[in-house]
Amino acid sequence: MGRDTIIIAVGEVISVTDFFVISSAQTSRQVRAIAEEIEEQLTILDGPKPLRVEGRTDHRWVLMDFGGFVVHILDDEYRAFYDLERLWSDCPRIEWQDA
Numbered sequence: 576m577g578r579d580t581i582i583i584a585v586g587e588v589i590s591v592t593d594f595f596v597i598s599s600a601q602t603s604r605q606v607r608a609i610a611e612e613i614e615e616q617l618t619i620l621d622g623p624k625p626l627r628v629e630g631r632t633d634h635r636w637v638l639m640d641f642g643g644f645v646v647h648i649l650d651d652e653y654r655a656f657y658d659l660e661r662l663w664s665d666c667p668r669i670e671w672q673d674a
Contacts, residue, residue: 577609577648581660582669594644595663599654603634609648610637617641 577598586593600606610628617623623641630637636653639646647659 579654580671582671583660583663584667584669585663588663588666592640592643592645594669595659596644596646597649597654597659598647599649599651601651603650606637606648606650607631607634610634610639610646613639613646613648 577600580596580598583595583597584593585595598609600609610631614625623643625639625641627640628637635650636657637646637648639648649657649659
């Protein structure tokens with residue numbers, strides 16, 4: 576399970592998607608496992624399939640584009656460096672609850 580998961584409503588600012596889901600993991604192995612689990616769970620739930628997945632070579636930042644939402648899974652170092660929360664700080668956040 577990813578850590579510090581947030582959802583940002585970006586649809587009013589950009590036209591390519593409605594939401595960014597941002598989560599992090601400590602290691603590249605965990606980033607890969609989270610990305611694989613997201614795909615598996617959405618398949619089980621008959622949800623959308625990713626239109627594009629980037630970052631599968633080093634698993635430091637995996638971007639999964641599902642059309643209406645984009646999932647960013649970053650290792651801790653990349654998340655701190657790129658600070659997507661600050662870049663999109665003018666957009667509203669959606670409440671997220673871990674299961």
